[in-house]
Amino acid sequence: MKIAIVGGGIMGITLAYYLSKEGVAVDVFEASSTLGGLAGPLTLPDGVKVDRFYHAILSSDAHLHALCTELGVADQLRFRETRTGFYHNGALYSMNNIIEFLRFPPLGWIDRFRLGLTVLAAQRIQDWRELEGVSVEEWLIRLSGKNTYQNIWRPMLAAKFDGDFRNVPATWIWSRLVRVKSTRQGASQKEMAGHLIGGYITLIQAMARRIEANGGRIHLSTPVQEVCIEGDAAPRATGVRLTDGVHRCDGVVVTSQVPIFRRLIPSAPQEYHDFLAQTEYLGIVCPLLVLDRPLTGYWTLNITDPRIPFTGVIETTSYIDPAYVGGHHLVYLPKYTAPNSPLIRLSDEEIKAMWMEHLRVMFPQFDPASVRYFLVHRERYVEPLHGLNSVHLIPQVETPVERLFLVTTAQIYPALTNGESVSRHGHAAAEVVQHRLLQQSAQAFA
Numbered sequence: 001m002k003i004a005i006v007g008g009g010i011m012g013i014t015l016a017y018y019l020s021k022e023g024v025a026v027d028v029f030e031a032s033s034t035l036g037g038l039a040g041p042l043t044l045p046d047g048v049k050v051d052r053f054y055h056a057i058l059s060s061d062a063h064l065h066a067l068c069t070e071l072g073v074a075d076q077l078r079f080r081e082t083r084t085g086f087y088h089n090g091a092l093y094s095m096n097n098i099i100e101f102l103r104f105p106p107l108g109w110i111d112r113f114r115l116g117l118t119v120l121a122a123q124r125i126q127d128w129r130e131l132e133g134v135s136v137e138e139w140l141i142r143l144s145g146k147n148t149y150q151n152i153w154r155p156m157l158a159a160k161f162d163g164d165f166r167n168v169p170a171t172w173i174w175s176r177l178v179r180v181k182s183t184r185q186g187a188s189q190k191e192m193a194g195h196l197i198g199g200y201i202t203l204i205q206a207m208a209r210r211i212e213a214n215g216g217r218i219h220l221s222t223p224v225q226e227v228c229i230e231g232d233a234a235p236r237a238t239g240v241r242l243t244d245g246v247h248r249c250d251g252v253v254v255t256s257q258v259p260i261f262r263r264l265i266p267s268a269p270q271e272y273h274d275f276l277a278q279t280e281y282l283g284i285v286c287p288l289l290v291l292d293r294p295l296t297g298y299w300t301l302n303i304t305d306p307r308i309p310f311t312g313v314i315e316t317t318s319y320i321d322p323a324y325v326g327g328h329h330l331v332y333l334p335k336y337t338a339p340n341s342p343l344i345r346l347s348d349e350e351i352k353a354m355w356m357e358h359l360r361v362m363f364p365q366f367d368p369a370s371v372r373y374f375l376v377h378r379e380r381y382v383e384p385l386h387g388l389n390s391v392h393l394i395p396q397v398e399t400p401v402e403r404l405f406l407v408t409t410a411q412i413y414p415a416l417t418n419g420e421s422v423s424r425h426g427h428a429a430a431e432v433v434q435h436r437l438l439q440q441s442a443q444a445f446a
C-alpha cells in the first residue's frame, strides 16, 4: 500500500512514522525546506538554531515521553521548575504558590477563594460535554464571580481571542486549566516545563530517520499543488500533483489546516467544501526578542492590561539553559489575531515599533541595547476556533472522497493543540487510515 502524506509538521511525521512501522510505504511531501511546520526551527543571523515559536513540553505529556523513549531521544529531554506571573495595572505579580496567590492585590479574599475553587472545579469535571453549550464568560462569572472575571479573566480572554470571545465554549478554559494544573507536581505544587535539546525538531528528525529506515521517503521543498481526484459519481483520490508531475498512490492524507486542505481539493464535492468552510482559525503575529540577558525570569507572564498589544511575555530560556541556544535569552511576544485583525496588515517595522514602546512601559529597566535580534513571525492558521455546540462541525478523518483522509489539529477537541495532543492524534489516525484503506482494497477486490 502506497500512501502520500501532505505536510511534514509533527502531525504528518507522526502519522508517517506509525504507518511506516506497519509496513505501509509512505511518501511525505513538505512544502518548506525543513520539517517541523509550526514547531520547526529558525536559524538566527549568527547561525544558532532556535524554535520559531515558543514550545514547552510538560512533565505530564505522557505520549510524547513514550515516543521520545521509543525513538531513543528521551535523554535529550530537560525539565526545570518554572514561574508564572501577571502584569496587572502597571505592576508585576508572581503567582507561583498559595502565599503569592493569597496576596494577589486585585482580588479580595472571597474572590481568591472563588478563583481557587474554579481551578478545582475544572479538575473535577469528567465529561467535557456538559460545558459544550456554556459560554466561557458565563462559566467563569458563575464560578469565579464578577470581580475576578472583570479583573483577570475578561482581559486575558480578550487578548487571547483578539477581542470577541462571546461564542467560545467553557471547554476552552477547562482544558487549559486541566493542562496547566498537570504541570504542578507533588505537595509543593511546583510548576515544571521542559524541552528537547534542539527543540521539537529533535524528535521529528528521529521519526524521519525511522521512516526512511522503514522504506519511506521524505520530500522537502515539494509543495503539493492539488490532490488528484477521479470519478464524478464516486470520487476517489488517486495521487498528488507536484510541480513536476503526478505522484500516484493508493491513498492521500492531508495534515495541513482546513483552509489549506480546501485549496488542495478543488474537485471535491461542493457540499464538502461548504462544510469545511465553517472551520475558522486564530492567526498569530509573534516577534522573537533575542536578548543578551534575562528579561522577566518568568516562563509565562500573563497580561491583563488591554493597552498592551501582545497577549503575554514568554521567556523560554527560563526553562531552556541559554547554553543550548548560543548563550541567547529568548523572549516571545505573541499576539493572537482574529481573521479580520488589522494587526495582520502591519509591517514588521510597525510591529517592532509598537512592541518596543510597550516593552519599555512594562519594564522601565529594559535596555534596548540588550536586544540582539528582533524577528517578527506570522502565521494565518494557528489555533482552530470551536464555537458553542459546534462538535458536529468538526471534520472527520474520513472524507466523502474515497482514499482521501484529513488528519488535522481542528479534530483535536476539546484538548488544546500541542505536541502531546497532535502526536497522540497522529498515532490514532494512522490506525483509522490503515484500517479504512485495507477495507476499501478488500471491497475493490470482492
Ligand SMILES: Cc1cc2nc3c(=O)[nH]c(=O)nc-3n(C[C@H](O)[C@H](O)[C@H](O)COP(=O)(O)OP(=O)(O)OC[C@H]3O[C@@H](n4cnc5c(N)ncnc54)[C@H](O)[C@@H]3O)c2cc1C
Pocket (backbone or CB within 6 Å): 006, 007, 008, 009, 010, 011, 012, 029, 030, 031, 032, 035, 036, 037, 038, 039, 053, 054, 055, 056, 057, 222, 223, 224, 225, 255, 256, 257, 260, 264, 284, 286, 334, 382, 408, 409, 417, 418, 419, 420, 422
Ligand atoms: C505560537 C505557538 C506556540 C505554541 N506553543 C506550544 C507549546 O508550548 N507546546 C506545544 O506542544 N505546542 C505548542 N504549539 C502548538 C504546536 O506547534 C502545533 O500544535 C503543532 O506544531 C501542529 O503541527 P501540525 O503538523 O498539525 O501542523 P503544522 O505544523 O502547521 O504542519 C503542517 C505542515 O504542512 C505543510 N504544508 C502545508 N501545505 C502544504 C502543501 N500544499 N504541500 C506540502 N506541504 C504543505 C506546512 O509547510 C507545514 O510544515 C504552539 C504553536 C504556536 C503557533
